[in-house]
Amino acid sequence: MKVLVLGSGVIGVASAYYLAKAGHEVTVVDRQPAPALETSYANAGEVSPGYSAPWAGPGVPVKAVKWLLMKHGPLVVRPRLDPAMWIWMAQMLANCTSARYAVNKARMVRLAEYSRDLLRALRAETGISYDERSRGTLQLFREAAQLEATAKDAAILAESGVPHEVLDVEGCIRAEPALARVREKFVGGFRLPDDETGDCHLFTQKLAALCADMGVVFRQGVNIKALSVEGGRLAGASTDAGFLTADAYVLALGSFSPLLLRPLGLSIPVYPVKGYSITAPIIDEAAAPVSTVMDETYKVAITRLGDRIRVGGTAEVCGYDMTLRPARRATLDHSVGDLFPDGGDLTKASFWCGLRPMTPDGTPVIGPTRLSNLYLNTGHGTLGWTMACGSGRVIADIISGRKADIETADLAMSRYG
Structure with a gap:
């Protein structure tokens, strides 16, 4: 055919x-x-089945208001005279229930786990290489409330048979040794040991x-x-x-x-949500991440890609606008500079944005x-x-x-x- x-x-x-x-x-x-x-081209570099979860969930509408008011908030909405934008946001709000979240996350994890297994098979069959690592994802929490909120995700992951572990500060440092330099910045983490990283481009x-x-x-x-x-x-x-x-x-x-x-x-109901990334050369391997660290407060992923650090995140609802906004870069710089201050040279970092095709569920x-x-x-x-x-x-x-x-x-x- x-x-x-x-x-x-x-x-x-x-x-x-x-x-x-x-x-x-x-x-x-x-x-x-x-x-x-x-x-x-320059996404966060995560292959993260365990971190596959819908943005719409219980408590998200309240969090969204908080994010919109934060200096380095992960969410920006630029209203437009576009019915598709408002319909999509209304549909997302309709998915912000515990029942919908459980259904949506379970099917996302199902596809993502299957995909990760196929990627491993493809790698074994073809020998394809792409700065890949199989060292897991560490979701890092700066506040105790964030750590306590992992129970629902843990239950869904357990039901799906996805390995995961809740870590204290010392456990986070064992997974990502460079975090020992900033141990006062976080209270614990949630680790997904089977997740991978790699350069998508x-x-x-x-x-x-x-x-x-x-x-x-x-x-x-x-x-x-x-x-x-x-x-x-x-x-x-x-x-x-x-x-x-x-x-x-x-x-x-x-x-x-x-x-x-x-x-x-x-x-x-697919609508663009702009994301940003920076890519910086590593200047001190011991001070750089081993794999991916997800800074939960700012919703920023910090990933090791070979001799580079890729920092990706933020959600900007602004239609098909591809403007590179310095304020968004400031959020990425702040997160990686706070957690891995000596790892990469941010003065030499490239700055990029792309349109994520988001569904409300x-x-x-x-x-x-x-x-x-x-x-x-x-x-x-x-x-x-x-x-x-x-x-x-x-x-x-x-x-x-x-x-x-x-x-x-x-x-x-x-x-x-």
């Missing part, structure tokens, strides 16, 4: 890889000159090279203008390189997916649509890197008519009614 994958971020390239492995003839189209140059580009060796065609630098429908099927994609056709289509354009779907009468949208040959693989939010291999394998199984290894019905857009 000829399959056209729209999008060459980590989700699109992973989809292409597993489709090619299943024996399909695959073409990938993207407006960028090379794979992984948008949201997959490097991984995606190397996986694209493997795809090319398998016969996948990459048409980079091609703008996708519109999709055309005939007789309940997708007829093709209009691009500035002509009208492209295939037997099946996978839409993996992240935050831009809804824009192509709306003219077709299809609606998914946190779960991506993976599966069929009412158009018989159009499939979606989008809406992964902050977890595209974590869920990439699992999402690619799931969509390949669905298109190939195979039963997936995990439950997939509740991942499709049909869950929204």
Whole structure:
């Protein structure tokens, strides 16, 4: 079968890889000159199944007000005359219940754990390397109340069989020795020992090279203008390189997916939430993180990537605005400078932002649509890197008519009614 994958971020390239492995003839189209140059380019670097949780949860509305008032708060909302923004925020509020949180987190962990296992298998099979480490994630708490609030997450993780441990200050230092220099800054942590780290951009580009060796065609630098429908099927994609056709289509354009779907009468609650990162060279290995430390107060992830420290976080709801705002960098600088003051050279750090494709329930949208040959693989939010291999394998199984290894019905857009 000829399959056209729209999008060459980590989700699109992973989809292409597993489709090619299943024996399909695959073409990938993207407006960028090379794979992984948008949201997959400089994310926080976490492959964190255990930290896979929806942003919407009990108590979040109250926390959001607090975050909006903080100097280095993790949340910024810039109101726009955009109905999609307000509808999406209302839907997120509707998911801020204990019952919805439990359902949403459980299915996110299911996909993320599956994806992590597939990533390990891919690494063993191909030898692909991408500054990867398997040293876990440490969620670091500056306040006792944060530590006490881990009970609900621990219960869900235990039910899903995900290893985890609650740590005191000394336990955190054993996991991340550099924190001994700032032991007065935190009260404890929650560690997920099976989580991994790695450079998503490097991984995606190397996986694209493997795809090319398998016969996948990459048409980079091609703008996708519109999709055309005939007789309940997708007829093709209009691009500035002509009208492209295939037997099946996978839409993996992240935050831009809804824009192509709306003219077709299809609606998914995916909205862009801008995130930022800085990447600094390590100047003292003993003072740098070993793996990923999640600063819970500021919702900032501090990750070791080879000889660099990647610091990612903040959530800015501002539509498709890609302005790099110095105040957001100040938050990242503050967090890493507070916890790892001697680890990296922030004066030489690069500054970046990307649009996370967020759903109100946190779960991506993976599966069929009412158009018989159009499939979606989008809406992964902050977890595209974590869920990439699992999402690619799931969509390949669905298109190939195979039963997936995990439950997939509740991942499709049909869950929204």
